[in-house]
Amino acid sequence: MSKNSKFLSVLACGAVVTGLATTGPAEAKVEGDTITLGSAVSITGRYAVNGKHTKNGYDLGVKFINDKGGITVGGKKYKLAIQYYDDESTAARGTQLAERLIQQDQIKFILGPYSSGMTKAIAPVVEKYGVPMVEGNGASRSIFNQGFRYTFAVLSTSEQYLSTAIDLAAEQAKKDGKDPSSLKIALGVRNEPFALDIGAGIHDDAKRHGMEIIIDEKFPKEVSDMTSFLTKIKALKPDVVVVSAHTVGGALFVRQMTEQKANAPIVAMTHCESAKIEDSTVFGSAGEDILCAGQWAPELTYRDDYFGSAMDYTKTFEKVYGYVPPYQAAESTASVLVYADAIARAGSFDTAKVRDALAATDMQTFYGNVKFAPTGQNIAKPMVLRQLQNGKYKLVAPSRWADTPLSFPRMAQ
Amino acid sequence: MSSNNKPVLLYGGILLIGIFLPLALPAFQTQISVMWMMVTFALTWDILGGRMGYNSFGNIVFFGVGMYASASMQHELYFDIGQFEVISDQFNLQLTPEKYLFGLGLGMIVGAVICVALAWVLGSGILSLRGHYFAICTLGLGVAVGELAGTIDYIGAGSGMAAPVFPLAMGSAGLFYSYFFFILVVVTFFSLKWLYSTRFGLAINAIRDDEDKAEAMGLHTTRYKTLAWCVSAFFLSFAGAGFGHLNGFIDPLDVAFPGATFGVWMVLMAILGGKGTLWGPVVGALAFHITQEFFWSTLLGWQRVALGLMIVIVVVFFPLGIMGWAREKWPERFGHILEEESS
The missing domain is CATH 3.40.50.2300 (Response regulator)
Structure with a gap:
């Protein structure tokens, strides 16, 4: 024990000292x-x-x-x-x-x-x-x-991301002579702060228009299958589908939605660009007519x-x-x-x-x-909504910049 | 024992490191806190993994439960959870030192009680599994608890929860927690050293060496196994409570139940140092943490590759871990007197 101890103390101290020394000194930047x-x-x-x-x-x-x-x-x-x-x-x-x-x-x-x-x-x-x-x-x-x-x-901030999609749905309903409050929404968000906020925003928007959220699902962080969500969509036929599942989940949603032939008149999501849903070599036409929330567009x-x-x-x-x-x-x-x-x-x-x-x-x-607002977020810039039309993102909202009419309803791909 | 002052020298040296390192390197206080936490991880994993021969991948459960329990206790005592939703410039989580410490202490005790109870309940059920079956079951347990925590709104679900901000009047959080974790390591180490020298230590060693024989000898193996897990859970809950407060933000998968990082590292560190030895987990954890921090600051984006390579090298060339290798190389330093006995 005793010799062992001395040996160990040398080992432990040596490791600590060399380790911390190699991390380098602090310097003014x-x-x-x-x-x-x-x-x-x-x-x-x-x-x-x-x-x-x-x-x-x-x-x-x-x-x-x-x-x-x-x-x-x-x-x-x-x-x-x-x-x-x-x-x-x-x-x-x-x-x-x-x-x-x-x-x-x-x-x-x-x-x-x-x-x-x-x-x-x-x-x-x-x-x-x-x-x-x-x-x-x-x-x-x-x-x-x-x-x-x-x-x-x-x-x-995130609750504004897909608000416009709900407003667009309400506008379309009015054009078709329907009451916006008759619309049904399916909501699927990843279980993390950003997407949960988007979900909260959608709940507020739905309340504002009197719409009903008939599917409200949380995906795990490492989502690898959305079959149960898509099955519900096929069974309950919502008018609007809203999904925020980050890059990997977004790509999964677009792919599985087409594979399982699920669809809705308005499908809106986040992270289209980073999921590259416009890439027809990977997704074919699966991403067509999907509405994409964006902070910015070229x-x-x-x-x-x-x-x-x-x-x-x-x-x-x-x-x-x-x-x-x-x-x-x-x-x-x-x-x-x-x-x-x-x-x-x-x-x-x-x-x-x-x-x-x-x-x-x-x-x-x-x-x-x-x-900036006193709380730190930018209040001088609106969100934009783009729709993938013939493999290109087209700006459909806000109306100040929108150069393309909304393609509605979305056709099953 | 050739002389009694050698261990004193060793312990004294470590005590000096524990006290003066955070003062000498104020910029590294968080890393030092995490370093001691890693030692606690390895020591507590070794109770089952090294001493009892049960490889648990689920110990992270107690870390996270301890973390959530202590942070929830702070919230329960001092905050209206509803305030989090109010958008206001004034709102903040600043507490007075007395309140902070009382909440922290009470939260830790509650966390420890919950963890030990949980270990008892879970252990009674799944510790009847052996070998790989036990390992896989605990692996599942770790994942399940993390996902479950992500659905409980009371603790913020997937949005995570914030621990109270460290009171300004108490100075540096890094210093406080580097001492906290150092004391935790010391208490854990000596408790285990003592435990391993008792009948309990012999009993779990017997379970590792041959569980059926141990049972035939009249040992109530399930009771000992469950007890061992409870000891593990007890110390881990304190580590969790400390880390939650140090980190400030608790996310169910990344911070509270990070099975793929902390959960695996605790196994790795114990094996790296030499499982089943008293000092192995300590040496392994120090070596692992320091190497990892070093790679992190020097090999941007490649740190995991370097770490992986290092692990492969250790496994191939030092399969018994650093302490195991040292014992083979210098058996006399470990009290194995070979020649004298045979002559």
Whole structure:
């Protein structure tokens, strides 16, 4: 026991010391002419696809700001850089990495992670240290009702995502001479903060129009089969089907709906772009006439000094990364623009001053107008609704930009 | 025992590390807290896995139940759950230190009671299974409880729940919880050291070596097995309560019942260090946690691949774990006096 103990103590102490030493010393993160922002995004795990969109969006924003000479603070030009960590799509990891960015890497400006769950996990951490976070990918209403002062979101909150689809359904019913309150809704959402909020929003909309929700299903996080949901749809024939099951679940829904020949006059969902339901080599025509909720679309007429119009941004992004930017990428780029604007206006790296400058933000980006409510969410930008028509996304709402009439009712594919 | 001061030196050294490490490296307090938590994981898993020969993949259940129980207790005592739904600028979860500590303490006790009771009930049922059947059953248990927690609205269902914010007046949450988890490790370690030296320790070893014989010798095996699981559950519930509060946000699958990460790691760490030895889980957990943190900061996106490779190497070259390998290599250091006995 005794010799054993000594040997062990050497082993244990050695391991602890070497391990912690190799992790490196903490350093201040406005060095020379570079301001380092920090972000824990999902590079692996279930959010890897959208995590990549988020990271690409951030990188493009940083590149364009740097190409234009950077940000002027106190008469001096600064470039931007981002320190990334991989949160592996788990909330437990996200909070630890946020702590690491702020405490060990001394980063004082945080860019959000991907997904509401992760944002919800990190928001208390940035609040604790008084470090601002600008995020473009945490839309759950529950992030913005806890009195957080340091979390700012450039996006519209989740309960607004599919409201327009319900309104469109009501309009169509009136046109057909039916009472909107006679409509029946089938709702299927993934069991996580973002989608649950969408579900809550739909419940509110249904109540507003007097519609009845006849199917209300929660899918597990790792959903692999939607047969029971689709069977109910076939049996009960709802007028509107609303689904929010993230990228993997969204793709599964579109595929299984066609396989099992389930349909409804209006089918609306989220995450169409990241699930790539327009890709006819994978889905054939299964995605036709599906309504897709989006924070942003290339057809919108917003513009800014860095990227020009929304369409210019789309072209630039496509040239750099080889695919059309989904809104997840656009809102990430917009987060960087908003940060740069606020730091420049604050004229300081003081986190409290930058926070106040963020709160006073009132600007237009290619992504839309940005103006924050006292609780941190963007209130100056509406959601858009696009419909997949002949393999192309067409803007059908809001009417200000809509260039295409709604294709109604949806034909079984 | 050649001299009595050697263990004192070892324990003293660890005590010094426990006290001064978080002070010396204030930026690493969260990692240090999690490091001690990992040691608790490995130690508690080893009770069944190493000492009793029952590979449980379901111990994470007690971690999560402890977490939810303690956080719910805080909410139950001080908050109106309805407030979460109110959109307001003023609302926050700030508590006074006295309230926070009282809620935390009470929550932990309640969590521990619930976990031990749960282990007793579950254990009486499924500990009659042996070998692979037991392992698979516990694996299912872990998954089922996580999914179940995602449907209970009282604890926020799939939206998760927030633990109260650490009171500003108490200083750094990282420091508080690194000491909390260090004390938990110390208490767990010495409780187990003592337990293994009693009849209970011999009984669970006998179950591992030959359960039928143990039963034939008159041991009430099911009772011992259930008791062993209860001990495991007891300490894990404290780890869960601490981690829930440290993390601040409790998600049913990612934070409370992360079977694929914490649940598997506890097995891995015990095996890595050498299961069935007293120090193996400690060494394994430290080695695992530190390597993993190191990979995380250096190999963006490839950290899991590196970790996987490391595990393969350990399994192939050190199948008995670090401590097992060390015992083979230097048996005299472990008190196995071979030559002297035979001569």
